[in-house]
Amino acid sequence: MATQPLPTGTRDVLADEMREMRAIESLLLSLFAERGYQEVATPTIEYQDSFARGAGPEGAATYRFLDESGSVLALRNDMTVPIARLVARRFADRSGPVRLAYSGSIFRRVRPQRGQLRELRQIGVELIGVGAPGGTAELIELLVAALDAVGLDRAVVGLGDADLFPQLLAELGVEGAGRRRILDCLANHDLVAIEAEAGDLAELGEAERSTIVALSDLRGGPEVLERARALGGPAIERASTALAGTLDALAAGGVADRVRVDLGLLRDLGYYTGAIVEVYDPAVGEAIGGGGRYDDLLGRFGSPRPAAGFALNLERLHIAQAAEQEAGEGR
């Protein structure tokens, strides 16, 4: 008899992997708890409206269905929006910081034959009620501690600014479809297309075009902030000052050398404001996690306050840990 297949992008986890992933999860949840981040859980399904309210139409969850009363429900495609909803509802009167941790599955669309997963295990934290740069620095320090705890002591945190390009384009008078196209090219890091798109925009001069291209490829140590400032303009000045503030706040915690400034960094979720991060390990060819500030998100649920968080992909952490162990044996 033929065996029963699984849907594309889903998989069974067998005992060895499950044990190792559970070990990483326990390690991180206890680290988070030590730092004051208490674990919570939100439902796997929520009203679709909740995701749309948090992340906008482009952040809409992929897997939607109707319940018995005709309401549209969705499998969560993100952990941050549900936690923002939870905090706005359950911690409405709390004036101090709220520190929460979670570990759970999210569901994303996949393309067949690409090895992508439909169900991803995410583990992370949210720090609500603490603004930049102090809150951002606290999170990055915790992120580096989490990577070290798992044995990824070569992993690096890329630090960028989600508002930089939207503000720069506004400053240069690029609006509407042209703005959308340039932001899309940036999200794909298609420098050839950015040059072509910028060339098509009559409102841009030669210097402004090369500023957009140069800025999107500018990354490295703190010195790149000076190179960015040399490109000029209030949007770049604001982002450079904000990034320098975050780096200063990090210097005290001793993790600044694990952070790379990346002015071309963009995240694909619609709620980020200000500092954004992505995590890379030299043994793995793709980002293993990310996050950032989302200072406007709580307001969308009626309880405005600054907030930020990060999530790590548990499967990729596990792959990176195994790779680092193998690399360590070879060294």
Added chain:
Amino acid sequence: MMTRALRRDPSGALTLALPRGALFEGCLTMLDRAGFDTTDLRGGSRALVFELDGLTIVTVRPSDVPTYVESGAADLGVTGKDVLAEQDDRKVYELVDLGFGRCRMALAARAGGTDLERAERRFGLMRIATKYPRTADAYFERVGRQAEVIEVKGSVELAPVVGLADGIVDLVDSGRTLAENGLEVVDEIAASSARLIANRVAHKLRADEVDAMVDRLREAAP
């Protein structure tokens, strides 16, 4: 990707994936001009990995270059824009238009004929054979014409001649292959040329080395 895509040697020489195909000669010329010794690559060797001075070369099928670079098995790669457009969900960084290997993605049909119009009018859609189904779908979506896209792996020009399809979407260089099969370009879809692409993590973690190599190759591009 969630495959166990481990980088070959995250601390050794950068790895560049080159396409064994129409762009290969242009890539070798570029490497020569950048000061690399390409003698081994030019020999009839069946080897797939070559160690140059400070650069590891892996040679793969053109359409596989984005796969290697996305996973981090190669840090950099050269492939045609046609391949990148067809695989537009690959998370790689497109850094430089190298300028060689220029050609056009085009819709073509039998010369002097009205096959496409007739098929649309009488049957409601055109049958289009192509090696680039996603590029073709996106094009027909954009221009608002209905087409049934038939994926074939090679000899696309044959399809309209024997009646498998009413037209084709394919890369056109000089147009000679089309002419020899009695076909002509009906519409140009996009221009293509060789592009230098980078793995996202290598681009961040080895920024200085990647930038230096990108500059060196950019200046050497024909």
